Amino acid sequence: MPLAAVLGVGPRELSEIGDFYPKVSPENAVVNGVRSIDVLEKLNIEKAGLRVITMKKLDMQGMKGVMEEALERACDGTKGFHCSLDLNVVDPQVAPGVSTLVRGGITYRESHLAMEIVADSGKLLALDCVEVNPVLDTENATGSLVVELICSGLEKEIL
Secondary structure (H helix, E strand, C coil), rough: CCCHHCCCCCCHHHHCCHHCCCCHHHCCCCEECCCCCCCHHHHHHHCCCCCEEEEEHHHHHHHHHHHHHHHHHHHHCCCCCEEEHHHHHCCCCCCCCCCCCCCECCHHHHHHHHHHHHHHHHCEEEEEECCHHHCCCCCHHHHHHHHHHHHHHHHCCCC
């Protein structure tokens, strides 16, 4: 819903806040690691012209390749980008505390690589993490992962 609103295809009460829309050009928006899309989402994606990178493409190109593509698009003509990390993209064996458990998500290491690439770009302006559900989490595995991924996205390095 927030992405639909900033792309100008969400409810008017949200998408037209501030009397202009879209807030973000669809040419600069990317959704990475998609495994499933419902009918309404598909219609909004087509309507907005949003770039969606599926898990199939991620598997074929690798995380480095799809992140480079996403960052090139997000940074084209912009001062930087906002990264919204939806924890539903991570495999539920790694992140059990999410709202939609779908097998076949990205691995622990792939999730860190994605955030390390975000940090290395030097163009990150804002970061949020969504879809974490502590009630469904197991021994705070997802909560701990979120903290680690935020650190990776904010340039925490090994050396």
